[in-house]
Amino acid sequence: MTDSSHACPVCGKPVTRDAPQALCPECLMKCGFETKSGADFGKSAPPPVDDLAELFPHLEIFGSLGHGGMGCVYKARQSRLNRLVALKILSPERQVDPQFAARFEREARALASLSHPNIVAVYDFGEVRGRFYLLMEFVDGLTLRQLYRTRGLPPADAPGIVLEICQALQYAHEQGVVHRDIKPENILLGKEGRVKIADFGVAKILGLEHRDLLLTGAKDVVGTPHYMAPEQIERPQAVDSRADIYSLGVVFYEMLTGELPLGKFQAPSRKAPIDVRLDDVVLHALEKEPDHRYQKIGELKTDVETIAATAGATRRPLIAPRPSAKKSNGWRIVLLAGGFAGFVLLALLLFMLPPLIMAPRPIAWWRADGNALDSAGTNNGALVNGVKFTPGIRADAFLFDGNAAYVKIPASSRLNPGNQITIEFWMRAVPQSLESYEGLVGGDFYLVEISNGSRAGRKGVNFAISTDGGNTIAQTADVNGGGSVISTGQWHFIAAVYDGHDLQLYIDGKPSGKPLPHSGLISPMLSGGFLSIGSEDGRATRPQCIGTRYFKGAIDDVKIYDLALSPGTIVADYRHGIGQLSAPFSPR
C-alpha cells in the first residue's frame, strides 16, 4: 500500500488513503471485538463433575475450585495414593490452534519436571477425549489476591513473600522455564505458611502470548495486563525470564503500597512506611527496558535479602484463613463450657480475635459532611454541583434537587476495587423521584440506580455492571416490584455487592431479589474512572441528555469496599453524626 498520509496513533502502521474515514482499518476492526473477560468457558460450559468422573476413573472429584480464561480447576483425590490433587482442565477454545497438542506435550513435560517447594507440582498431564488436563498438587490456602481482600497484607510481610517467589523463579529460570503470568492470582499462600507459584508456563501452553490472541481480547484472559512486562505486550516473541522480573516488581509494589504502579507512580516508600532501600529494588525491577532491569532474579533476591538482614526485619508468619464469625462464636461457647482451661484459652482467643475479625474497611467513604475523605485520609475533592448539605437531617446528607444536583468524584481518585465490590449508602427518595430514571451512585463500570420502570425491566433499585466498552453485562432487574420495598420519604440502606460471581442487592440489610449470576472480570471498574452520586453515571452534564437523570432526594454515607461483604457484615449503621434512623430495622 502506497501513499500513506499518516501513521495510526495506536499501531503505528501507515494509514492508507482508502482507509474508512481516515482511520486505521486494523485498529477499527479490532475495536469491534467485545472486551470480554476470558469467555473461554462461556461457549462450552465447564465440564460437570459427573462427566469428569467418567473421564478420570482413578480420581474422586469433589467439585470445582473455580474457572477462568485458562481453564477450570477441580479439587479431587487420587484414591489409590489417598492424595488431594487439583485437576485443571484447559479451555477447549484455546485448543483450536493446530499446534496446541504438540505445544501442550512439550510444555507440560517441562512443567512436570519442575520440582521445587515453592512451585505447585505438576503430577501428570495428558488428554482424555479431547480434553487436555494437568494434575497438580493441591494447595490449601489463599491466593495473594484473596489475602489482600480478606484481611490485607502488612507491607512488612512483602519482602518475605518476594524472597520465596524469587527462589521459585530462580529455580525455574535455571531450568529454562519462564512463568509469563506472575500475578497475585497465581501466588498461593499455603496454610502452613509456604508460598507457592501456580500455573508456570501455562500461558505459553495456551499460546496466550501470541499476538492474535492478545488482540482478540485475550489480554483479560492472560490476566490483567498490568502485571505484564511492556515487551510481553509489544514483542511477545521476545519474552525471556526478565519479563517475570518485571511482573514480580508489579506484585512487590502492590504488596507494599496496595496500589498498582500505573502511569507516573510514586516510589513505594512515599506511599507506605517501609524501608526506603526497597524503592530501588522495586523500581529497578520495574524498568521498562529489559536491559535496564535486573538481569537475573537472583540479583533481586540478593538485594532484598541484604535489606531484610540489615534492617533486622523479621517476617511474620502468614496467618491461617480467618474463621467465620459463626465459627468463632461456636468456639467461644465450647470454651466457656470447658472451665478454667477454657477461660485461659478464651482470653487468648479474644486477644487474638480483633485482628482476625476486623470490621471491613471501605476504600472510599463519602460521609456527606463536606469532607470527602477516602480511607487513606485523602480528600477526594468531590465536586459538588448544586448539592445542598442539610444539617439536622441525619446530620449532613447530600440533598439532591432532581434538577441539576449531583456530586462528582473526579477520575483522579483512582479507586481500584478489583473484581469484587460493595457499595453501601443511605438514601431517601422524595415522592416524585420515582417518576423518572435516575442514578444513585455510579461510575463508568457499575451503577446503582433507581427507576420507575420506564426502561424495560428496570424498576425500583437496580445494580448494573458494565464492561470497559460500556456494555451493560449484568443487571439486577425488577428487584422490588417497582417501589414496594423502597418507600419514598423514608430512609433506606442500600448495599450492592458483586463477589466475582453474583450481583446481589440488599435493601435495609435484606437481600432484594435473587443473586444474579455474572462470573466475570469487571476491573478496572474505578481505576481512572469517575464516580458520581445522584446522577446517572455522570451523564448529568451531557448536553444532549434527554429527560431527568438526576436523583431527587437525599443520599448519605456512601462507602465503597474492594471486597464483597457478606450479609453478616452488611451492617446498616450510621457511624457518624447523630445517626437517627427514621425507620429502624434489624439488619440481617
Added chain:
Amino acid sequence: MSTSQAASAPSQGEGHAMEQPVFATTHWSVVLTAVRGDAPQARDALEKLCQAYWYPLYAYVRRRGHSPDDAKDLTQGFFAWLLERNWLAAANPQRGRFRSFLLTSFSRFLANEWDKIKTQKRGGGRILSLQFQEAETHYEWEVADNATPEQSFERRWALALLDQVMRRLRAEFEQDGRAEFFEALKPCLLGERAAQPYAALAVKLDMTEGSVKVAVHRLRRRYRQLLRAEIANTVQRPDEIEDELRYLFAVLVRP
C-alpha cells in the same frame, strides 16, 4: 482452599444483556431462504448487498490483469447477470457467507459466462449505478502491493464493510446535528491511545472529562452494534457473526 488454584480470572460470556438490536432478517439470510414467492424481496436484498460490495470485485478483476474498462464491464455484467437471472440458482444455503458466494460466483462467471454474454447485445440487463471512476482512483491507491487477486478482494471487502459501518455511524450523528462531535470522537474508536487525552477532548468539546468518557463508551458500543449488524447482513446465521469478524480482522492484519 477456596479458589486458589482457579485459573486466573473468572470468566464470562459476552454481554447477554447487551443492548443490541436484534437483526431477525438480514439481507443475506433473506436471499438464501428465498423461494419463488418472495423473490422480489430477496432480489432487493441482494441488490442492496451488491451495491455495498461491488468494489472488492472490481479490485479483484483488476488484480487479475484486466484493464479498467474491462473491469468495469465485467463487474457490471456480473451484477446484471446475477440480479436478472441467476441469483436464485446460484445462491443456495450451501454457499455460506455472502463474501464467499460473491467471489465464487464471480470467478465462475468469469470462466463460463462472460464470453457468452459479451457477444450478446448489452444493455438489456438490470444495471446497478456504480461509480467506476472513483473505483479506479481507489484501485490506484493500493496497486503497489503483492497481494493475490483473492487477497485483494478480501481486504477490499473488509474495508468496504468498515466503510458501510462508519458511514452509518456518522449519519446517525449527522441526523442529530452532531457531525463535528463525531469527528472529534471517532479516533477514540481505535483504542485508548488513539485520541487525544480525554481531558483535552473535554476542553475542546466543552464537556467534562467524565462526559467525554461516557460519550466514547457509547460511541464504541454503537459502533460495535452497527459492525455486527453489517456483518449479520452478509452471513447466514447469527452464530457466524463473531467468526466472520475474526476472519475479517485476520484479513486486515495479514502482511
